[in-house]
Amino acid sequence: MTLARSNAFIYSDLDWTLRQQFGKAAFRPQQKEIIQAALGGKDVFVQASTSYGKSLCYQLPAVVDQGITIVVSPLLSLMMNQVEALRTAGINASSLNSTTPLGEKDRIYKDLQTGHPRIRLLYVTPELCAQPRFRDRLTVVYEQRELARIAIDEAHCISEWGHDFRKDFKRLSWFRESFPDVPIMCLTATANAQVRRDVLASLGLDGDSDRMKIFTMTAHRPNLHFEIRFTQDEDDRRLDHFLKWIRGVFERRAAQPRKAELNGERIDNVPGIIYTISRDECESLASQLRSEGVGAQPFHAKLPKEIKEQTLAKWVSNQPGYDIIVATTAFGMGIDKLNVRFVCHWRLPKSFEGYYQEAGRAGRDGNAASCFLYYSREDRDRVSSMVMRDRNLPGSNFEARAKSLQALVEYCESTNACRHRMITRYFGERDTPVCDYACDWHKDAADLQKRFLRGLASEEFVSTQRDEGLYEVYWED
Numbered sequence: 001m002t003l004a005r006s007n008a009f010i011y012s013d014l015d016w017t018l019r020q021q022f023g024k025a026a027f028r029p030q031q032k033e034i035i036q037a038a039l040g041g042k043d044v045f046v047q048a049s050t051s052y053g054k055s056l057c058y059q060l061p062a063v064v065d066q067g068i069t070i071v072v073s074p075l076l077s078l079m080m081n082q083v084e085a086l087r088t089a090g091i092n093a094s095s096l097n098s099t100t101p102l103g104e105k106d107r108i109y110k111d112l113q114t115g116h117p118r119i120r121l122l123y124v125t126p127e128l129c130a131q132p133r134f135r136d137r138l139t140v141v142y143e144q145r146e147l148a149r150i151a152i153d154e155a156h157c158i159s160e161w162g163h164d165f166r167k168d169f170k171r172l173s174w175f176r177e178s179f180p181d182v183p184i185m186c187l188t189a190t191a192n193a194q195v196r197r198d199v200l201a202s203l204g205l206d207g208d209s210d211r212m213k214i215f216t217m218t219a220h221r222p223n224l225h226f227e228i229r230f231t232q233d234e235d236d237r238r239l240d241h242f243l244k245w246i247r248g249v250f251e252r253r254a255a256q257p258r259k260a261e262l263n264g265e266r267i268d269n270v271p272g273i274i275y276t277i278s279r280d281e282c283e284s285l286a287s288q289l290r291s292e293g294v295g296a297q298p299f300h301a302k303l304p305k306e307i308k309e310q311t312l313a314k315w316v317s318n319q320p321g322y323d324i325i326v327a328t329t330a331f332g333m334g335i336d337k338l339n340v341r342f343v344c345h346w347r348l349p350k351s352f353e354g355y356y357q358e359a360g361r362a363g364r365d366g367n368a369a370s371c372f373l374y375y376s377r378e379d380r381d382r383v384s385s386m387v388m389r390d391r392n393l394p395g396s397n398f399e400a401r402a403k404s405l406q407a408l409v410e411y412c413e414s415t416n417a418c419r420h421r422m423i424t425r426y427f428g429e430r431d432t433p434v435c436d437y438a439c440d441w442h443k444d445a446a447d448l449q450k451r452f453l454r455g456l457a458s459e460e461f462v463s464t465q466r467d468e469g470l471y472e473v474y475w476e477d
């Protein structure tokens with residue numbers, strides 16, 4: 001619609017806009033092609049690794065194109081983070097969701113009602129997209145030919161085959177039905193071929209192959225170092241291991257010449273995230289770490305909003321005492337902190353995709369970062385019992401969840417393959433990624449085998465306990 005008018009002008013200006021408005025020197029591979037396809041009026045599906053720079057793929061077109069771009073995202077933290085960054089760059093961006101103050105809501109609705117909104121990027125939740133008030137205002141904008149594009153972030157949430165299905169995402173088919181000529185862009189870091197097909201079909205984007213451009217980049221993150229640490233209930237030394245590891249990192253940072261490279265940075269500022277599975281463990285672990293002199297803070301859904309905001313702000317700005325966040329799942333999604341040096345999974349997560357997305361919070365600056373997961377067979381059975389328990393809930397997509405957890409367990413129990421290779425294979429890639437000693441198998445396969453044999457409880461033991469119902473737990477996140 002609005003696009004054909006000025007493509008020649010737009011295309012020649014992309015590099016300039018990238019530099020001037022976004023302060024980046026050059027496009028990353030394929031970014032420009034994605035942006036050009038979007039500006040050419042195509043529907044676009046972007047699958048690229050965590051920290052690739054997917055947001056730029058809809059933000060830059062929104063800046064150079066006429067009209068408003070609607071960005072649908074389930075992550076409130078992403079909205080706040082991005083709107084703030086865009087405003088700092090002088091771009092008119094806003095977000096509309098259940099937490100938006102009334103005055104701000106009115107301002108946004110008034111802007112939409114004009115039919116020619118000043119806002120260039122409006123971030124909304126999928127729930128909001130179902131509300132008649134929003135739909136009516138957007139229709140006004142559409143009728144004025146000012147609705148430039150719809151971007152759907154975390155698009156895997158549309159698919160019941162995805163690990164994170166949200167039923168409100170299904171209703172987004174309304175966009176194509178109501179605004180048939182408005183281009184739609186879908187973005188995700190974690191989709192396999194089945195999820196991708198399902199997303200496109202659900203949104204009504206699968207009918208016209210000339211109109212659709214699919215970009216699939218590797219999920220590979222070569223700077224992340226993957227390791228599994230084996231443990232068991234009877235001999236749980238996770239805390240000792242962790243403390244030994246982090247103190248080792250401090251010692252290496254304190255030694256010359258490394259210290260000189262830090263340029264006055266605090267020795268113990270090694271930003272990281274520890275993912276736990278329950279609120280109680282999150283609180284107690286953070287407090288144990290603090291009592292050992294490590295700057296750790298808890299973060300979970302039940303903490304007061306002000307505390308969460310304060311913790312996040314201090315962690316992002318590397319304040320003493322706020323180096324490590326001990327969080328329940330999904331913390332950090334949409335938060336673009338570049339220098340996270342490690343992500344530690346204290347227990348087995350519930351899905352492969354969830355695990356890889358959370359690990360993907362590490363090393364967004366491209367420098368080396370560690371991702372390690374403490375795996376025990378007891379936790380495997382606890383997590384399985386939780387997935388089983390939810391199997392009959394509406395929209396539980398049990399089959400997909402069970403498959404994903406099974407794949408993660410196989411990944412953890414594997415001692416004969418590169419972890420990067422297992423990850424990319426899970427996401428359907430055929431090529432073998434380069435792993436420059438960035439996984440425990442490549443580093444020392446014999447040691448991995450030894451740790452595996454010594455570290456885990458035997459299947460016989462675990463099955464007896466399981467039969468007695470000892471792993472049926474309910475953890476609140």
Ligand SMILES: Nc1ncnc2c1ncn2[C@@H]1O[C@H](COP(=O)(O)OP(=O)(O)OP(=O)(O)O)[C@@H](O)[C@H]1O
Nearest residue numbers: 024026027028050051052053054055056189334336
């Ligand atoms: N061409 C570029 N040059 C330099 N930095 C870039 C470029 N494109 C994006 N970035 C930066 O890369 C970082 C990651 O981008 P972004 O937050 O969009 O990641 P993402 O692909 O959405 O990842 P995730 O799925 O993990 O959220 C940001 O700091 C962003 O500013």
